[in-house]
Amino acid sequence: xxxxxxxxxxxxxxxxxxxxxxxxxxxxxxxxxxxxxxxxxxxxxxxxxxxxxxxxxxxxxxxxxxxxxxxxxxxxxxxxxxxxxx
Numbered sequence: 421x422x423x424x425x426x427x428x429x430x431x432x433x434x435x436x437x438x439x440x441x442x443x444x445x446x447x448x449x450x451x452x453x454x455x456x457x458x459x460x461x462x463x464x465x466x467x468x469x470x471x472x473x474x475x476x477x478x479x480x481x482x483x484x485x486x487x488x489x490x491x492x493x494x495x496x497x498x499x500x501x502x503x504x505x506x
Contacts, residue, residue, distance in 0.1 A: 438488060445480055449473055452469065456469055457470070
């Protein structure tokens with residue numbers, strides 16, 4: 421297969437799915453956090469679980485917004501850049 425065709429398929433199909441994947445990850449993390457908080461009656465633990473959840477979801481969103489979007493605009497979101505973002 422031609423490398424240009426592969427790059428176009430990647431940009432047209434896979435890059436838009438990254439937004440959906442980011443949304444899924446954030447929803448999943450929040451659901452697991454809520455599940456964990458329901459299982460415990462410890463307010464301090466729940467506070468730190470919530471802080472960790474907020475930090476992780478903010479990092480996932482920020483990485484997508486700043487790094488991935490800027491590379492997409494430049495057309496440089498290749499396999500190496502994906503691994504670095506991950």
